[in-house]
Amino acid sequence: xxxxxxxxxxxxxxxxxxxxxxxxxxxxxxxxxxxxxxxxxxxxxxxxxxxxxxxxxxxxxxxxxxxxxxxxxxxxxxxxxxxxxxxxxxxxxxxxxxxxxxxxxxxxxxxxxxxxxxxxxxxxxxxxxxxxxxxxxxxxxxxxxxxxxxxxxxxxxxxxxxxxxxxxxxxxxxxxxxxxxxxxxxxxxxxxxxxxxxxxxxxxxxxxxxxxxxxxxxxxxxxxxxxxxxxxxxxxxxxxxxxxxxxxxxxxxxxxxxxxxxxxxxxxxxxxxxxxxxxxxxxxxxxxxxxxxxxxxxxxxxxxxxxxxxxxxxxxxxxxxxxxxxxxxxxxxxxxxxxx
Amino acid sequence: xxxxxxxxxxxxxxxxxxxxxxxxxxxxxxxxxxxxxxxxxxxxxxxxxxxxxxxxxxxxxxxxxxxxxxxxxxxxxxxxxxxxxxxxxxxxxxxxxxxxxxxxxxxxxxxxxxxxxxxxxxxxxxxxxxxxxxxxxxxxxxxxxxxxxxxxxxxxxxxxxxxxxxxxxxxxxxxxxxxxxxxxxxxxxxxxxxxxxxxxxxxxxxxxxxxxxxxxxxxxxxxxxxxxxxxxxxxxxxxxxxxxxxxxxxxxxxxxxxxxxxxxxxxxxxxxxxxxxxxxxxxxxxxxxxxxxxxxxxxxxxxxxxxxxxxxxxxxxxxxxxxxxxxxxxxxxxxxxxxx
DNA sequence: ACACGTTGTGTACACGTGTACATAATATAG
DNA sequence: CTATATTATGTACACGTGTACACAACGTGT
Numbered sequence: 001x002x003x004x005x006x007x008x009x010x011x012x013x014x015x016x017x018x019x020x021x022x023x024x025x026x027x028x029x030x031x032x033x034x035x036x037x038x039x040x041x042x043x044x045x046x047x048x049x050x051x052x053x054x055x056x057x058x059x060x061x062x063x064x065x066x067x068x069x070x071x072x073x074x075x076x077x078x079x080x081x082x083x084x085x086x087x088x089x090x091x092x093x094x095x096x097x098x099x100x101x102x103x104x105x106x107x108x109x110x111x112x113x114x115x116x117x118x119x120x121x122x123x124x125x126x127x128x129x130x131x132x133x134x135x136x137x138x139x140x141x142x143x144x145x146x147x148x149x150x151x152x153x154x155x156x157x158x159x160x161x162x163x164x165x166x167x168x169x170x171x172x173x174x175x176x177x178x179x180x181x182x183x184x185x186x187x188x189x190x191x192x193x194x195x196x197x198x199x200x201x202x203x204x205x206x207x208x209x210x211x212x213x214x215x216x217x218x219x220x221x222x223x224x225x226x227x228x229x230x231x232x233x234x235x236x237x238x239x240x241x242x243x244x245x246x247x248x249x250x251x252x253x254x255x256x257x258x259x260x261x262x263x264x265x266x267x268x269x270x271x272x273x274x275x276x277x278x279x280x281x282x283x284x285x286x287x288x289x290x291x292x293x294x295x296x297x298x299x300x301x302x303x304x305x306x307x308x309x310x311x312x313x314x315x316x317x318x319x320x321x322x323x324x325x326x327x328x329x330x331x332x333x334x335x336x337x338x339x340x
Numbered sequence: 341x342x343x344x345x346x347x348x349x350x351x352x353x354x355x356x357x358x359x360x361x362x363x364x365x366x367x368x369x370x371x372x373x374x375x376x377x378x379x380x381x382x383x384x385x386x387x388x389x390x391x392x393x394x395x396x397x398x399x400x401x402x403x404x405x406x407x408x409x410x411x412x413x414x415x416x417x418x419x420x421x422x423x424x425x426x427x428x429x430x431x432x433x434x435x436x437x438x439x440x441x442x443x444x445x446x447x448x449x450x451x452x453x454x455x456x457x458x459x460x461x462x463x464x465x466x467x468x469x470x471x472x473x474x475x476x477x478x479x480x481x482x483x484x485x486x487x488x489x490x491x492x493x494x495x496x497x498x499x500x501x502x503x504x505x506x507x508x509x510x511x512x513x514x515x516x517x518x519x520x521x522x523x524x525x526x527x528x529x530x531x532x533x534x535x536x537x538x539x540x541x542x543x544x545x546x547x548x549x550x551x552x553x554x555x556x557x558x559x560x561x562x563x564x565x566x567x568x569x570x571x572x573x574x575x576x577x578x579x580x581x582x583x584x585x586x587x588x589x590x591x592x593x594x595x596x597x598x599x600x601x602x603x604x605x606x607x608x609x610x611x612x613x614x615x616x617x618x619x620x621x622x623x624x625x626x627x628x629x630x631x632x633x634x635x636x637x638x639x640x641x642x643x644x645x646x647x648x649x650x651x652x653x654x655x656x657x658x659x660x661x662x663x664x665x666x667x668x669x670x671x672x673x674x675x676x677x678x679x680x
Numbered sequence: 681a682c683a684c685g686t687t688g689t690g691t692a693c694a695c696g697t698g699t700a701c702a703t704a705a706t707a708t709a710g
Numbered sequence: 711c712t713a714t715a716t717t718a719t720g721t722a723c724a725c726g727t728g729t730a731c732a733c734a735a736c737g738t739g740t
Binding site: 023024025026027030037038039042061063064065066067 | 717718719720721724725726727
Binding site: 012079080106108120142147261262285290291 | 351352394396397398399400401403404407409411414418419420421422425426428429432433436441442443444445446448459460462463464465482483486487488569573598601602603605606607625626629630631632
């Protein structure tokens with residue numbers, strides 16, 4: 001005869017442990033609170049009983065009581081993209097090391113999902129929300145702050161007082177890319193860009209074009225689709241099909257660069273760096289693959305994340321905008337400079 | 341003169357909204373509880389006041405009260421690996437669609453981190469823990485169940501009563517791979533495997549080797565390093581260096597396959613499928629890249645996840661082991677069968 | 681007008697924990 | 711041994727919410 005079970009799941013509470021150990025409930029609480037004063041004897045009893053009963057402190061209750069959830073929200077789209085995935089991996093790892101817990105919110109698809117994501121983060125009284133893609137509704141930001149939530153925008157700069165906005169120095173990278181192509185002796189320089197670029201990517205483009213104008217160089221621009229390998233293929237095909245086929249391309253993203261390289265190689269029989277110099281951005285793992293060997297810019301990921309955590313763990317952080325230099329990674333997709 | 345601020349962050353509570361709207365606190369609660377009975381008039385008042393004050397239901401308190409957190413833990417290592425990242429992206433997406441929230445726990449590094457991850461999940465009264473890599477301590481599993489937490493193991497089969505164990509039919513895939521290589525007319529068949537393979541990968545290997553033995557075919561085995569592109573490079577180099585250089589290779593992972601292809605192409609000038617037939621597993625995005633065009637097995641990801649969610653939302657799910665067929669994806673890394 | 685079902689609101693309690701305060705037990709100094 | 715400082719424990723309350731229960735208001739049919 002199966003006993004009628006209550007719909008409410010019953011869990012092991014501190015009270016149960018206390019009764020089992022023959023101590024007060026607060027002693028149990030103190031045992032699991034670092035820095036609280038309990039005698040070694042009672043602590044031992046509590047730990048033993050807790051182990052037997054399988055007790056774990058309920059962090060929902062604990063968080064509610066201390067109004068510190070220990071949760072950090074990670075809001076991102078296209079999580080399965082190499083760069084984004086690497087970022088998330090590093091972030092979760094370091095957050096955990098700092099004693100925080102990550103709540104991952106996927107906003108792929110509609111742009112407006114960022115709003116829902118933030119609302120969810122607020123509901124869970126997240127200590128901070130780190131936004132990797134998209135931008136929140138400014139009015140929502142106030143709600144975040146009024147609930148004591150910190151806001152970090154990675155790879156995006158907007159007018160968000162009270163938040164940390166951090167990312168690589170995209171303009172400088174764009175400039176460096178142009179110089180590198182010129183120094184490699186490229187005659188017809190092109191820019192391969194995504195059709196719907198993010199703020200960060202547009203900045204790279206601007207830096208590249210500004211440097212070109214400064215140097216008096218004409219740039220062939222091609223942009224289609226979303227930021228992806230497939231777009232790179234398409235762009236690369238379009239570029240190689242031109243009568244004035246470029247011999248140097250700056251791709252605003254490694255994924256696009258891989259597509260361009262493959263288009264040149266598989267569809268036109270052209271090789272990097274002999275027939276075509278290519279520079280990417282992000283330094284995704286595939287950039288180091290021997291089939292690409294892509295010269296690119298490594299995101300200052302570690303420093304971004306370190307700064308992120310430091311800022312988030314500050315009591316009353318002030319509005320801050322940080323640009324960190326991207327590291328130029330020389331590989332073998334750009335023609336070597338001829339020593340005169 | 342700055343006012344002394346309480347260390348305890350004060351938030352907007354339902355009580356505040358109630359006072360502002362001139363209604364009872366429970367009316368506020370009912371307004372935000374689907375299916376609760378409130379008059380349209382009070383609901384409107386509540387919503388208006390809530391909007392003005394920026395009120396959001398505190399889900400920590402709500403979860404504590406109803407003992408339903410709505411959180412699902414995703415425990416995984418090597419999050420930035422293409423297949424793993426895709427899995428996580430899909431999982432978070434569908435979990436959100438089902439009204440759940442994902443807590444991502446990174447267990448890269450030490451194997452024992454899985455234990456800590458599970459403990460953390462228990463602390464947050466996670467409704468389910470989906471383990472993508474590694475296996476939990478069996479004794480911990482009991483603690484999970486006693487706290488009403490569901491346990492799902494993806495790509496791993498162990499003796500875990502009470503859990504759902506789900507993944508592709510790895511053995512069958514290994515068998516299919518061998519048959520495909522034979523049908524392609526390969527004479528010297530090899531197996532490229534990781535040095536420290538997971539259960540899932542070992543199964544593929546077993547299926548492949550069993551089929552080979554059945555067919556009376558000798559298999560050249562090579563295994564090194566961790567499951568990665570770099571390992572593939574190394575293995576590919578070792579294989580191509582052999583006197584009895586294989587002309588057909590089954591790689592237990594797409595990453596390894598990409599490495600093998602690159603080793604053959606970049607280091608030996610060999611091309612697929614003309615000089616070498618290669619089959620992978622996972623169907624990561626790079627497998628579809630034109631530089632690889634890899635014939636491989638697609639993980640039945642959608643079906644795995646659907647089953648996962650269905651099982652997790654069942655009241656009292658029973659122990660279940662599910663193997664779903666992997667879809668063979670024909671591309672162009674295996675020599676076409678000669679029509680006789 | 682009355683009995684009755686329906687609907688909306690208020691009261692009281694529970695969820696499981698951390699901590700300020702008071703108090704009992706113990707160690708230390710004279 | 712007494713006065714005092716230190717430590718360990720117990721009591722009471724707070725965190726913010728959902729819901730069972732009681733009850734008032736209300737419409738409806740006779």
